[in-house]
Amino acid sequence: MALGELAGLKMGPATRDAFGDALKALGSKYPDVVTVDGDVGNSTRTEVFAKAFPDRAFNVGIAESNMVSVAGGLAAAGKTPVVASFACFLLCNAYDQIRMSIAFPDMNVKLVGSHSGISIGEDGPSQMGIEDVAMACTFPGMVVMVPADGPSTTKATEAMLEHKGPTYLRTGRAKTPIIYPDGCDFQIGKAIQVRDGKDATIIANGLMLPIALDAAAALEKEGIKVRVLDMHTVKPLDEAAIVKAAKETGRIVVAEEHLMAGGLGSAVATVLARTTPVPVEFVNVGDTYAESGDPEGLLQKYGLTTETVAAAVKKVKNR
Amino acid sequence: MVAERKKASIAELEAKAKVLRRHIIEMTTEAASGHPTSSLSAVEVVTALYFGGFLNVDPKQPHWPDRDRIILSKGHACPVLYSAMAEAGFFPTSLLLTLRKLGSVLEGHPNLKRLPGIEASTGSLGQGLSIGVGQALGLRMDKRSSHVFVIIGDGEMGEGQVWEALATAHKYKLGNLTAIIDQNGYQQTGAAKDVLDQTPFADKLAAFGWHVQTIEGNKMAPVVEALEKATAITDRPTAIVSQTQKGFGILPILEEEHDLNYHGKPLSKKLAEKALALLKG
Numbered sequence: 001m002a003l004g005e006l007a008g009l010k011m012g013p014a015t016r017d018a019f020g021d022a023l024k025a026l027g028s029k030y031p032d033v034v035t036v037d038g039d040v041g042n043s044t045r046t047e048v049f050a051k052a053f054p055d056r057a058f059n060v061g062i063a064e065s066n067m068v069s070v071a072g073g074l075a076a077a078g079k080t081p082v083v084a085s086f087a088c089f090l091l092c093n094a095y096d097q098i099r100m101s102i103a104f105p106d107m108n109v110k111l112v113g114s115h116s117g118i119s120i121g122e123d124g125p126s127q128m129g130i131e132d133v134a135m136a137c138t139f140p141g142m143v144v145m146v147p148a149d150g151p152s153t154t155k156a157t158e159a160m161l162e163h164k165g166p167t168y169l170r171t172g173r174a175k176t177p178i179i180y181p182d183g184c185d186f187q188i189g190k191a192i193q194v195r196d197g198k199d200a201t202i203i204a205n206g207l208m209l210p211i212a213l214d215a216a217a218a219l220e221k222e223g224i225k226v227r228v229l230d231m232h233t234v235k236p237l238d239e240a241a242i243v244k245a246a247k248e249t250g251r252i253v254v255a256e257e258h259l260m261a262g263g264l265g266s267a268v269a270t271v272l273a274r275t276t277p278v279p280v281e282f283v284n285v286g287d288t289y290a291e292s293g294d295p296e297g298l299l300q301k302y303g304l305t306t307e308t309v310a311a312a313v314k315k316v317k318n319r
Numbered sequence: 320m321v322a323e324r325k326k327a328s329i330a331e332l333e334a335k336a337k338v339l340r341r342h343i344i345e346m347t348t349e350a351a352s353g354h355p356t357s358s359l360s361a362v363e364v365v366t367a368l369y370f371g372g373f374l375n376v377d378p379k380q381p382h383w384p385d386r387d388r389i390i391l392s393k394g395h396a397c398p399v400l401y402s403a404m405a406e407a408g409f410f411p412t413s414l415l416l417t418l419r420k421l422g423s424v425l426e427g428h429p430n431l432k433r434l435p436g437i438e439a440s441t442g443s444l445g446q447g448l449s450i451g452v453g454q455a456l457g458l459r460m461d462k463r464s465s466h467v468f469v470i471i472g473d474g475e476m477g478e479g480q481v482w483e484a485l486a487t488a489h490k491y492k493l494g495n496l497t498a499i500i501d502q503n504g505y506q507q508t509g510a511a512k513d514v515l516d517q518t519p520f521a522d523k524l525a526a527f528g529w530h531v532q533t534i535e536g537n538k539m540a541p542v543v544e545a546l547e548k549a550t551a552i553t554d555r556p557t558a559i560v561s562q563t564q565k566g567f568g569i570l571p572i573l574e575e576e577h578d579l580n581y582h583g584k585p586l587s588k589k590l591a592e593k594a595l596a597l598l599k600g
Contacts, residue, residue: 034460073451
């Protein structure tokens with residue numbers, strides 16, 4: 001069954017495409033925006049902006065460290081640089097440059113990591129960003145966003161340009177079902193309740209949101225009613241929505257296309273441990289690198305499916 | 320508005336260089352930590368930039384958009400920068416003695432969030448030139464006449480990112496960017512030529528498409544002349560390989576101590592007294 005089908009969702013664009021189109025559409029409204037690329041603009045989709053605004057696009061070659069620090073300098077000169085690369089190369093290759101050229105001096109730079117998660121498929125684990133959210137969350141002051149569909153990515157792109165300060169936006173390569181056909185009220189740090197239920201809450205983002213909605217639809221047939229929260233912002237985290245869900249549904253499942261370490265699951269668990277200790281289960285990539293293969297097969301093999309999310313809900317209900 | 324650039328004579332600049340050197344010794348000895356010798360090698364360059372009419376900045380408006388930019392990529396040498404900034408009027412010279420102390424804006428490495436006039440937070444080597452490239456690009460987009468000066472250590476040239484930045488500056492023909500390599504010959508654990516020989520700098524920089532000058536960087540006249548030439552070139556980035564000596568100004572003391580590197584160590588109070596005697600105005 002296709003992604004989102006159980007939940008009645010129609011297939012939409014990849015979030016990287018929604019980002020590229022949104023950036024271009026916002027180019028005239030935000031004249032200080034420039035792009036800085038490490039020669040993968042056709043993959044990250046900054047090329048859509050670059051073609052429309054060639055004088056505001058800089059391809060600095062295959063040199064991510066330099067790319068990030070150049071963006072820091074552009075920001076110091078009053079520009080709003082959008083720096084995009086594969087999530088893994090942006091965060092892992094240029095981690096110290098993000099620290100010293102952007103986060104520590106609080107530069108208004110917009111980082112965008114595409115090709116997140118294992119759903120990139122055939123290119124394999126060297127290209128998969130599965131640690132990026134954890135790494136991005138370590139920087140004090142960094143906003144970290146993981147939108148799930150085209151419309152919310154469009155909103156996230158504008159929210160990131162409106163925000164003063166460093167941000168990280170995670171996008172994906174795979175086409176994703178449309179959660180918000182009529183748009184959404186996207187606010188940084190504010191979760192969106194996509195579905196209500198009393199028996200448990202699934203907190204998800206990115207590609208795991210449509211999978212969570214499929215799982216919720218499947219569980220409903222068994223009489224289990226599940227709330228689903230779109231936690232599109234991992235930092236700052238919407239603690240109020242998490243506490244409310246814990247109090248009202250008593251059980252939490254966190255689903256993300258990321259390693260266990262340091263992702264949304266860790267962030268949610270920290271809030272719950274401090275405020276509202278309730279049973280929690282986690283659906284994620286775990287503590288392993290994946291492999292090459294077709295995206296659907298990979299999601300199956302590494303346990304990011306409707307079935308695993310539904311099973312996690314049942315397990316957490318029985319604890 | 321910013322006052323006309325004042326050109327000081329070579330003799331005036333040499334006198335100012337001595338003042339900066341005395342500040343460097345006093346502040347690092349008071350802090351009982353820091354990098355006096357790394358600071359001392361760059362004194363002529365920093366003095367000429369701030370007081371020789373090259374760096375167009377206004378201490379009363381440190382964020383004035385049309386100002387020139389100075390980035391000390393070898394951030395550990397910040398005592399030389401702080402000394403010049405104090406003498407230029409960014410803050411009182413009395414503040415220099417708070418270097419590295421809790422609550423002081425004069426941190427162990429430059430922090431732009433805390434000290435107006437600092438153009439890049441440095442201390443992780445290798446990033447300053449890339450930041451300078453970004454600033455030069457942004458300033459040029461806005462058609463500002465500002466010039467960006469970046470001071471890099473010779474040991475720091477081991478960071479691959481510097482070479483990425485060199486190539487990028489060439490691609491964009493950044494005529495408003497000048498890199499000054501403070502080639503003092505030493506890095507943390509020994510002579511630069513022994514740790515990782517990056518020379519010949521001039522040939523390599525020229526091969527990257529930069530205009531290059533090699534000068535005796537602890538002599539004021541060639542420093543001024545090189546900066547004049549560098550800022551007159553506007554069609555490509557310019558580099559000055561400034562051949563200096565680490566600890567210049569107190570070399571007799573380093574010789575007595577049998578350590579011509581003396582990396583990351585302040586002088587004791589006793590040695591500082593001797594140093595200040597050597598640096599009398």
